[in-house]
Amino acid sequence: MLEDKLLLWKFKHGSSEALERIYDKYETYLITVATALLNNTHAAEDVLHDFFISFVESADNIKLNGNLKAYLATCVANLARNQIKRRQLEPIALDENDPIAPAILEPDAVAIQEEETAILNQAMSQLPYEQREIIVLHLQVNLKFTQIAELRSTSVNTIRSRYRYGMDKLRSLLNSEVIK
């Protein structure tokens, strides 16, 4: 989108308004990606924080070939992956008193979506990280398998297999709704 290109151009030239606009436009999306990957809201917030700091610090070096949204989500995914490797995070189940709030919805829909969100989050947490990451990158960040393969320096067939195994396990978990 040209709006994103203009925003990025203004941001790289030091516009604080452009930075605020980028943040407001993509905050929900990026925290969603990070939470889906890490299943831990505090860790997801840390990743979002770290990402924006490094985004500003490396403004001069940003070279965008594709779209801004995918670029931001890929950076967040990379940081999430680093965090998993560094901390060997144990995904925590959602606290009933601190649910992951879905975006704006009618009250009944909120109740339903909160439950679905909690169940989905729990099921995702039981997948190996590589499978979870591919599912998130493909279904939420809308990357193709070829793009994910290039990002992770692995073959497309490996990516497809991990995706398939991940989705099979997810389906099995969601259909049985087995929550450990």
Add this chain to the structure above:
Amino acid sequence: MKSLKHIQKIVAKFNVKPRSEMRSKVLNEALQIQRKRNQQGVSDTCKWRIIMKTRRTRFAAAVIIGFVVLLPLAYGAAKIVKHFFVDDITVIVKNSDKINTEQDARNAIQEFGKLYREGKAKEVKPGVWAVTLSNGEEFAYSGDNPEWAGLSLDEKNKLLKAQNDEIQKLRETGDFERTFIKEVEENGVKIRLYEDQFTLSSGKVVKMTFGEEQPPK
């Protein structure tokens, strides 16, 4: 039994609402870093030269301008005496014995902002607002967003978020004016540039520029 397609849909629609504190926590720090980088970087004069260098960027200049000048009301011809840089604002002090330090300049900015938000500023020229400060000094402000003068970053963020939410609602209801600016070509693709103008409930007019790629004939 949930099908694969249904599960793909659930995952794609998974959506998390960030905590409200996140915006001020993350953005404040990012903006501070950006400000420091800007101060260490190219001067405003050089920035103008860079902005005006190419035909393409000349158009974008109007939407980039963000620097603000505050000056005591001798904004006619007068010799510049002092120069302060307070947050994002350049204060040029001419013929004043009441603004001598950065704190004086800061106080003047805060008072200007307060008076503006109370509706006590007068637009003496398009885009130039003047007030009389409590110390009797006449102050003029030239630039965008005078309503933000003197606000803390949190206050400014709240105001900006409310403004962005209102713009989004106006866009969804189609309650805005679109003006065609011109057509440009980029890498062989024709792009029509438009400006959308939103009139907020406060009376403030916000303009946003964007472009639409034209399909090849």
